[in-house]
Amino acid sequence: MAMGGIAMGGLTWGGLQSGLYADGVSEEISQPKPRKPLIVKPILLHDLPHRQEKTSWRNWGDVDSPEAADEEVRRIRGELATVKQKADYPVEFLEVVKVTNVDQLSPDHPDIKGCDVILIYGAGYPINGIQNFGKDVIIFQRWRSGPVYYQYEGVSARFLRQHTDEQAVPNVKEEDVVTDDVEELVWRFRALCGLKNTLNSKIVTIAGASAWAQPEGIVPELVKKKWGFEYHDVSYAELGNLIKEAMADGKTMERSKKRAQEYLKIPGTSLESSMDCFEKSFVLDEVFRLLMKHVDTNLLTVNACMGPIMTTADTTACMTLTFLNDDGYLAFCESDFVVIPSGVLLGNITGKPVFLNNPCYPHKSILTQAHCTAPRKMNGKTYDPVRILTHFESDFGSAPKVEVPLGTLVTNINPDFKSERWVGVKGVVCDVPFRSICRTQFDIKYECSDMLFAKRMPGFHFMTCYGDYTKEIGYAIRRVGIQWDNLDEQQF
Secondary structure, eight states: OOTTOEEOOSOOHHHHHHHHTTTSOOOOOOOOOOOOOEEEEEEEEOOOOOOOTTSOOOOSOSOOSHHHHHHHHHHHHHHHHHHHHHOSSOEEEOOOEEESSGGGOOTTSHHHHHOSEEEEEEOSSOOTTGGGSSSEEEEEEOSSSSSOOTHHHHIIIIIISTTSSSOOOTTOOGGGEEESOTHHHHHHHHHHHHHHHHTTOEEEEETOOBOTTSOTTHHHHHHHHHHOOEEEEEOHHHHHHHHHHHHTOHHHHHHHHHHHHHHTTSTTEEEOSOHHHHHHHHHHHHHHHHHHHHHTOSEEEETTTTTHHHHHHSSOSHHHHHHHHHTTOEEEETTBTTTHHHHHHHHHHHSSOOEEEEEOOOBTTEEEEEESOOOSOTTSSSOOOEEEEEETTTTEEEEEEEOOOTTOEEEEEEEOTTSSEEEEEEEEEEEOOOOSSOSEEEEEEOSSOHHHHHHHOOSSOEEEEESOOHHHHHHHHGGGTOEEEEGGGOOO
8 A cells, every 4th residue: 555545344235325326216326426516606807087287197098987897797797698698618707896996805705715716807907916815816908809998008017027127926826817818718727627636536446556666555645635635545455355246246346238239339349358247347346336436535546556446346447448438537547646636636627537558659750659548538539439349468358449530630648757847649540450559559649859758758558538628737737846847838
């Protein structure tokens, strides 16, 4: 067991099932919890100037009367309703409040205390102080989308730089300022929703939290401090007892066999491994689901999955992790906490399955990525075709060879061992071969130079998702003190 985990002793199969099947009728398997919504407090800061003779009496900007402020509130409500409708993540907007000075706001107000983000509409002058409320801050300003705002002129020199030449507000930066484009709010909120759902997460760690090729305990402790993760450890002895009890339970075995048959009916599914191992993957799936339900989490990882899990479960964990990820859990092999935080964050940002994989060496603008477990629903909606084979290194159990569609755009995250720098690079799937390597495998074509890629790669594992989420990742990890090294933005 890794240091710092909470040992989950005294588990029984009947005890884990009791909450789910308490009515004695339900046969539904456990499902993941939905993501928590991002709570946003919109604040309109505006001026109410009074004419004075022969002196300057007003700042730049059009929102300078109660009537103009009321009209602007209506505009804001309409725009935020559109954002909520478009969002592919849960978000809630509290009531828009009008103030003429930040001092009129109280950090003890229920809306301020209960929100995750303050969205300040900087129509007026004195926004200084908003950075002291202990919340993420986004500043929205208008140039062409409506009445011009004062902060379009003043936000850099007066607020961000505090009348100096350097960035002076540590927790609000240039990328937190949005001008006119409401769509620019959408991806920022997506990033912050993902971050909210990642921080202080509980995770079931089969055989403890670990890290690829690193001294015991160091990386999991770094991750605990940086992300607030809470490890709930299940030993292989305890897991073995649960699996034995599950396999002795007639209803569980009947359910697993039925689920296996139903799974094979999914279009594009081909079984080329042992039916017995495949069915046992569903038994392990149900054990893992109930362990996560017991801890009240959607997160799980399996340590030593290249050996002990096979003797314990009489199959591999590969297909089980595929089932879980496709259903909305975030379940990872190898218990590698160098990369797992990036998978949890990426999954919580996208709301889609993510793929932990081994990268090869970049050359001629091509990189091979492979692993013996992979989701099939990485677009979040439909199943990619799959051949169910054995796990490559052991030639045992069941493992997916997911046929990733050619032309698919993917985002890759490559975290370092020190939890200080994550490398990002996009690629387009250009080949899906069948080499003697991990079963799910594809080649991507990338845009940066080969030597830049090779020199900047840290750590080992990659975390991959379909689509481009490089902006969201960089925006989120700044808040936990990790540098975003996006290779697509660098020339050499």
